[in-house]
Amino acid sequence: MKKPILALATLSLLIFSCEKPIPQLTAEEYAALTDEQKRSVEHALDGIDLMDDRLELTLFASEPMMTNPTNMDIDDRGRVWITEAYNYRTQLNPKNPTKAEGDRILILEDTDGDGKADKSTVFYQGTDINAALGIAVFGNKIFVSVSPNVFVFTDENGDDVPDNKEVLFTGVGGVQHDHGMHAFTFAPDGKLYFNYGNEGKGLHKGDGTPILDPMGRPINSETAPYQEGMVFRCDPDGSNVEILGWNFRNNYEVAVDSYGRMWQSDNDDDGNRSTRINFVMDYGNYGFKDEMTKSDWRTRRINMEDSVWQQHWHLNDPGVVPNLVQTYAGSPTGILVYEGKLLPVEYQNQVIHADAGPNVIRMYPVETSGAGFTGSVTPILDGNKRDNWFRPSDVTVAPDGSVFVSDWYDPGVGGHAVGDLDKGRVYRLAPKKSKYKVSTPDYTSVKSLIELVQNPNRAIHFKAFMALKEKGAEAKEALEKLYESKDSRMKARAFWLLSKLPNGNEYIQKAAADSDENIRVAAVRASRINNMKDANFLLTMAGDESAQVRREVAVAIRYEDQPAVWQKLADSYKSGDRWYLEALGIAAEYRWDSYLPAYLEKAGANWATSPEAKDLVWRSRSAKTPELLEQMILAENSPADLRYYRALDFQNTDLKNQTLKNLLAKGQNEDQVIILRQASFDNKKPDTQLLNLAKAKSGEITDDQDFLDIVRKYQLKDQKDRLLSIVYQENNNRQASAAAGIFTSLYGLGEVEKAMKDADQTKAIAAIRKFGVVDNTEMAMLLSKFWNDANAPLAIRTAAMEEMKGYQSEGALWEFAKVDKIPSELLPIAQKILMSTWNSNIRQLATEKYGSSMNTAYDIPKLLAASGNIEKGKVLATGYCTACHKIGNEGIDFGPALTEIGNKLSKEALINSIINPSEGMGFGYEAQVVKFKDGKEIRCIVNSKTENDLIVKLVGMGEQTIYKLADIESITQSNESLMPKFPLSEEELVDLVSYLEGLGK
Template identity: 45%
Template sequence: MFNQFSFKARLGIPMLFLGGTVLFSAYQHTPTSRFINHYVDSVLTEAQKRLPENSLAGVKMAEGLSVKTFATEPMLMNPTDIDVDARGRVWVLEAYNYRPAITLNPTHKEGDRIMILEDKDGDGKADESKVFYQDASLNAPLGIAVLGNVVLVSQSPYVWKLTDTDGDDKADKKEVLFQGIGGEQHDHGMHTFVFGPDGKLYFNFGNEGRQLKDAAGNIVKDQFGKEISPKNYQEGMVFRCNLDGSEVECLGQNFRNNYEVAVDSYGTMWQSDNDDDGNKGVRINYVMEYGDYGYKDAVTRASWPSNRTNIEEETPRKHWHLNDPGTVPNLLQTGSGSPTGMIIYEGNLLPKAFQGQMIHCEPGHNVVRSYPVQKSGAGYSAEIVNIMKQEKDQWFRPADVCVAPDGSLIVADWYDPGVGGHQAGDQNRGRIYRIAPENTPYKTPSLNLSTPLGATLALQSPNIATRYLAWKALEKFGKSAETDLVKLWNSDNQRMKARAFWALCKIVDGKKYVELALNDANADIKIAGLRAARQLKLNVLGYVNELKNSSDPQIRRECAIALHGNTAAEAANIWADLAMQHDGKDRWYLEALGIGASDNWDACFSAYLKKVNDPTQTLASRDIVWRARTDESVKFLASLATDSHTSLKERLRYFRAFDFLKGKVKSEALMSLLKGNSAEQNEINKLALNHLDVDFVKTSPVAKAALQKLLASLNGKEYLELQGKYLLPEENPRLLSMIKNGEMVRQSAEALIKSNEGLALVKQITSNPKEDAVTVKLLEGIKSNGGQNSLDILKGIMLDKTRSEQVRREATRDLGDSDGGQNLILALLKEGKIQKEYIPVAVEGVSRAWRRNVRIEAAKYLGNSNNKTSKLPPVSELIAMTGDAKKGVAVFAANCSVCHQVNGEGMDFGPKLSEIGSKLGKDGQYLAIMYPDAGIGFGYEGWEIKMKDGSVLNGIIASKTETDISLKMPGGIVQNLKTSAVKSMKMMNNSMMPTGLMDGMTKEEAVDLVEYLSSLKRK
């Protein structure tokens, strides 16, 4: 086997490895280092590259830091999450049993494990491992928090509380803390719990979490008495609660998969959020309490691709509804990725650039990085700084990062060709690394929690588990700890001062120390004081009134947030004072104002109008009108929407704002905009009609007349969008004319058959042999619909021997263009009901079916089927081959582009693949293509929808509201359904990506395809 040490000796260079440590400062920018990396790439086999001793080859570290292997397989495997206790031991959640029903991987019948890894001799390597807990119910848990002798484990649908009652490092008791959270083993369910500086627990779940139930199975109610369920909140959420799980507060919503919330000493929350794969919209958020973060439409709950007025131009912004009033801005958008664990580093061992900053794992890009932030108005700005970047081995998948008691970083490496996402290509490997300045021994500071001084010293630890023990000790000491805590309060280290503050106000004297904090010179301490006042239910309005005129926008932001849920008359007046200080440029501040006025908009806006007679005159006041949620703002909104001194494009934001208002006042205001017929007025009329309710328009003669007039002036997509919304029977002749003329045939036919009158017209025409020319065009329009009416029409013509051969052939071929039609074709072939001369046409019609079994089964009826598939070599051989990426483009176009896009080219059905090479190595690419069921991306699950008319549709749900479902089908076709017409919905077990896609490829084609996909990387 290749020997790394003899390799170094032969080259005669500074040592590449030293006891598992990578010391990059000596060589990382030298020609020699580039030669080393090239040599490693060219000499090591794929199997050798996967060995633990070679795991750090290709790693690039930030200046002043080195990385060392702490533990590897077989000591652990597949680490999903870690925590580091006060003794410096690393607790590891393993996921050997990750999604076996999908991955088809073997499982341990004993269940997954929680491991404790310990370095006993201080050399930075684990010497001992032990199993804290293993049970068949433990299946790939995603979050662990070590709190003394209690361990909280997050594994949807449960959060378990494991207790070691006798100190033997074995769980003796298992209880349910929360339950009913999402589906079992779902990556978008419950994530890690974090002990906060205020003595509370912080946690979150992704958009599969949906609801929160207590140990008894009851829906949990939040601080406002609202059930934490889709009834009141949507998508991913952030929470805070007491250590026993009581007094749960919902602190933010509408994230996609917010993986781990990180809380700094001031009580400020930060987290990452993943986008729908392939849309380059991964983001980092400052979590403004009670904010909506825009993954789904806040009103309709429609998905982000759904068309809307003033829709953002760039997909990464469109993804989060950033143009909508009520959406909190993103701190930073980082492009593509698969973000996971995050912490706030508040130690002093790492270089100063990382102190007080987020440190985050991004397995999609094989990197651990930081996002240094700067205050910017009421919000923040940030940049990306890499800490540990693996440039040679795409299997490096940092899943979590923690801070050890000595201030070093401990990083868990899932180590896999993929990044989770419901699949695992490797079950047995996993690594833990330690990052610290060069030559820093791993020594855990001693603790003395028997005195107030010792507990106060422990409270200053960079390690969360240590701070928890310190907090519990200080609680026991109570007021006797005040002297030592006050000394810490008076220190120059502002973050330590904040920690002392939280302990003083929660344990010693709340009112006294809150008021001291509110009078402190440091804005962050003032903000912590205001947050504590809210938690302690002190005189919040009085404090806000004193701070409302602060020159610091961050303090005023917090004042606005503190008004959330307060409906006292005084609250509205204070809010108006805060609103008067909006400069028209700071979106963070505007959204804080919106949060503060929630459920009190009528009073707040009324108070504001007493200070601003005409809120349409300044940028700042226009913002307030745009963000408002009250009937009193409607007339101003209408005025701004029709202000001819501003371009119509700039006014779109005001039309969009109408969507967030309901009722008669809004409808009458929009009705008043329907006038005139100039080019711009027609645009305004169209916008007004788009934002009115359908039922209102149909019952208003004036509105209906305006709609008909507007429809007459529109063409193409604009016409079809508006007619598709209102379905006026009077427009059916025009739709039919468009179909006859070949104008947007599918969309026109879809609009036509949506209404009862239009469907009757289609049936009348297609049943008349004299109308064959029009019938062929109608069949082309309805072929991909998949509804029972469409299938009945196609089947009827196909089997009608009195119809012309041309129209029967078209009907036969078109019937195979939908899932329901394909099922029907197979049934008819089996029953022998398709005439012999039409069998080849029927088989041709299903030849592009996404389901391989359909294609194979249908081909059997040709009689001379030559259904041979090429035998490809094993993946281990394929990944060693080099293909031609240019040839791979053609293979992609022929096999993949019907469902996937690359840089906008192809069909928008499955995940976009523009940067798939950054996410998956060649081995991961082969696994994803050959075994699609093993890795169904969240949001791309197939659904079987049974309609009340008897039809069955299969596709991906692009958007779902209370009234409408948008179903994406292979080929990028979108079918819009009414939920009232749906009988049942069932998620499919299999991927909608066809199994055996490579079976018909030659070895060269398969290798070329993967070479091309691997070249698609982040630029």
């Protein structure tokens, strides 16, 4: 039975259907509006700044016709398809209202030609598509991405009702996850491209069969080299799946230009100002986690970068493809390559992108640079200065060349939370006075199809491509004429279709000789798709004058044994072109043992004087690489280039260790600390040479962090005084806490207790403060001796009680509290700790015992209208937030950084994240419950899991803690945030939010 069609003509839409656009309010006029007026449809356009006065932004659709759009596509009739997410993350936020019948796929249509949607059709509704993150219209098939599945709906008769639904892919990460499967796109090469974020985990066919790579390995996050977010392509029917890139965090969509090149955004670990745009080079590793150990980017390593954004993507590591553009703070979403003609020439052929975090639509003009690119940033739409509820979730090109923007419209931006379930908008961006008109496409004649295949709308492009491919030889002459076009991108579109003809390889050979390097790039890519077997083709192309073309040749031979091609490519490498170097590494991945020796033999005995040869050795992974790195280190004046030491981490562990010991034996005195840090060491079977060196060297180490690393690693017990000096220093609380933990593990609590009993009260309190941060049951029991001592000074007792913070300490404190063993004079401090604990079980029990001291019925409208005291808010942030968050250089790197939180969350979202922390947990910051085989249990954030270790961050600690997987019984995720509901009055909450609002602005 056909679903009902909803035709809506609301007053708000009528307001915007006038022939003459209403001028945007001035900044002063907009500021004078009430919040309710600002959020209304009537003032939707007033809240967004348009940076180009040649363009015009109009409202195509809004609530109540649609709400919460997560993704969008536009079909060949100009109709806008929307996936809604009213039921967003309902399994995590059961308090949210839900639609029991599930979320909807809508078709929004302008039937009267006024440029506004007046008809809404429900194509499908069901709980199986709750919070879908991707939709793509390919003829009569609709691809809908909603982890763990990709559904394909088929509308056989064109009545806008699906006649069939099948699962194309499955097994993609967690149910309804933001970092799971994203949208599909059709590319001019005839393939579908898609991606998933770092919750994707793996890809399976619809029947559950794992998808394998060319070497027969399953594509999942546990199979080297694959990990984290990935990029794929396949044929339109879902066959011939290929993995094309990996190690992203949350690569939300992928866009493909007419030459077959991929462009993509990627989100950072929230709050770390490391969001990026990438050119995706085939088979590239993009550096979110350590390639070898899968360790978190915060893990200290040799040659670690200076800036957070470089650390975040491991950009100093061999084997990591560079970033194109850093966009810093953000929550990137939809992306496209605009190949239309309607927008001004500056926009044509550029990447256009939606970033919901800072409320912007941007463009990223690029230029070639060697084998890679450089890029810049140009804003197009900006809601941050006016309406920071503007949350662009997608950008799509319509058949007329205009750009449509879907707007999630919410005080926050995903992250498991939604602040508004009733709003959502779609805008159209076009030159002024450009009316939205779409003609019915003619897919019958070759002449019409040639026009249609040049259309920037992918739905039209797809249908025209398929029709021309079906016509085959009948379309050959027209395609050859299009191939002669002066428009390089349309020439490329013709080329891809010509390459599908029975004699397609002839066109590939012709394109390979074209004067346009981009056409030659397409030719090399097409040779892979066509599986050409011409032995001389790639060898010839390896000598191309363009590094862009040679890059494509390099990635084309990844799975082939092509020593002559690789050598020719390596001969033309120039030091400094990191893109080219990584392409050579991708090509040599499985053949370093044969490729590298041949290259060095040709380079001659003086190869170590060549910057190019040294770069290639640094990037290489051959059995001889450790020995070669050793030669390079010894050839330099000590201390050596740290990148050569870091390169050893990517070699065989035994060979790496032997190389490091060789360097010690050969007098690399200046590098001894580096070698001690880097060498593998087992305290149960200690290497005598390394241990003796650590003992001899530790006292000379000037850098405190190096010193702590060495003392901890080698369990050195002769550095008590230096350790204590770090414990008591005031400049770096993180190091002081780490030193306190190391001290207690090495020497026990006897000396700590003695210091806490110092006759000098000031020194005693200092010891309590400095060592009390160690969070374990033993320290908690020691502290209890002091606060339970009725004869001790109140200042001593107070300090001891105030240090009863931390997961284990709070557990011990509760054991005293539940049997009423806390002195009355210290009970208010204990209550505050217990009722603000990150341990939700204890927090609930304490609240039941003592009664809630928190205002659980905040007057939200009152809070929104109030202005707070920023200085008081800063004090509150220091007391509450910096215990687990970084704000600039202050605080602890545990939860997401708050340095630019005011640019990401509105006032409403900030309030909600504080009073309802479990509703807005950032991905990667969820609480994990780790149970050990000995019965111990911790709650933590899991940074990474290697083959042998679990690397976690404990509450309130910036340092990572490592546990052996062999000691762990289970790891389960909690739906309860580690962040407590702080006992704040309404006035305090307003002050705190007022301070946070200004961060980043």
